[in-house]
Amino acid sequence: MTSLTRCGYRKNESAREHSGERARLACWRSWPGFVDFRKQNAPASKKLHDHSAQKFAKAGRFRQQARPVRYPTMNWNRKDLLGLRELSADEINFILETADAFKQVGTREIKKVPALRGKTLVNFFVEPSTRTRTSFELAAFRLSADVINLSASTSSLAKGETLKDTARNLEALHADILVLRHSSAGAPQFLGQRLKASVINAGDGAHEHPTQALLDLYTIREKRGKIAGLHVAIVGDILFSRVARSNIFGLVKLGARVTLVGPITLVPREFEKLGVAVSHKIDNVLPEADVVNLLRIQHERQRKEYFPGLSEYTALFGLTKERAKLLKPDCLIMHPGPINRGVEIDSEVADGAQSVILDQVTNGLAVRMAVLYLCGGIST
């Protein structure tokens, strides 16, 4: 069994008062029980029920005919968000539920809540980023936290200070939350174990980008009403993509069927070990996909030998106007941005009715507010 989180029936009554509403609890419907990531090879529906039945029979506290519980609640006890690999399906759903509440804040006259008043957030971006950094910054402002932005060139990393020393100095200034983007996989884990402050991974190398995957999941759930059972195609540079890895972990845990599509050099068969399918022919996958998530070709991480040229990539894997006609009419087109118009996606498709690319940006703010609230709000 993967890490069983502290999720369960609350004993004290006051805690139940703030639990979720019945109508919005679609993702709790399968509760109790969570998807065991390592048992993905068993048939999806059967496995879930067997697993939970076993678990509760062992506990001996729940009768077969027990009343359905409408307000399962959860004890969030993580100070860091390092990746989706370590989260349970329940924890991912809990973040998405929390993001619902923060999305509503964006529609108010005053779009600011005092939840993290007096906390200091440091945006520490060793790799350049506009979208993610601004999104985190705005999320922190909306939660009334104070924000400092640091980049590699403006910090003493340029003078040869180690990552750990820079981070410890920030902590000595009583930073409460550290949002870290780094070119090395594992940098957030490294700091998370050494700092008292919360560490939020905003992308580490080609490893994970949890908040991007969470906002993708949130957008799918919002637009399609569910995630389990959907067929999601992730197209492009999977090998170098942290977005793809986090998406794979999250989607598989929530019961979606994932197919990775791309040139054989960028989508090796090794990925099948994560419980996903691999295809090298986009035209076979598009007609049956419910969601197409296109990834940017990352020039900065690539050397030339992975594929001959951008125009050939577009011809074989780009979502052109003609290819878009293969899609189901309700298929969602997603892209984490920035878009290379005319490379992985045609302009007409990116601006078309099926595209939810800008919804992803809006939802990113809500999801990041939820993550900051959950990780920064617990007392450590």
Place this chain on the structure above:
Amino acid sequence: MNDSKQSSSSAALPIMDAEAISRALRRIAHEIIERNPDLRSVVLAGIPSRGDEIARRIAGFIAEIEKIEVDSGVIDVAMHRDDVGTRAELPIVKASQLPTSLEGRTVIIVDDVLFTGRTVRAAMDAIGSFGRPARIQLAALIDRGHRELPIRADYVGKNLPTAANEKVRVRLEQTDDEPDAVRLSKE
């Protein structure tokens, strides 16, 4: 339902049953009508999860008595609380649903139990972010005392003097899958 819960509820002192709750809420509806001649400006804002059910019921009684549908919504207070970051457990946040502008409206905050007043303060803060209402009033099914802030309810279902170590448990059919009841138990 597990056994430990049953034994704890049998030890608890019954305070109100379904009929008593219904009578109290009907009286509150009458008082709201009496105090607010312009009922169309009234918005009932329930605090999750039992406050919003109580707000729905009061709105139902008002509709029955005056044939006017008053607006009723949900106001989430979790992100406006003053103890975020000091508690080991975070209050679960829920989306608020209120008319987007509260300008000139009378907002009545509805909760099941009024205790320290801190939740109500957070609710007033939250309402402020939806606009500037003409006035805010407070309705509670149970007022158990022990206020820590200068807050007083306008409409009270039942005043219940309690000791600090006692617990007031409100159960509503729609939110708890149990018959309506209010009970008092020792910690």
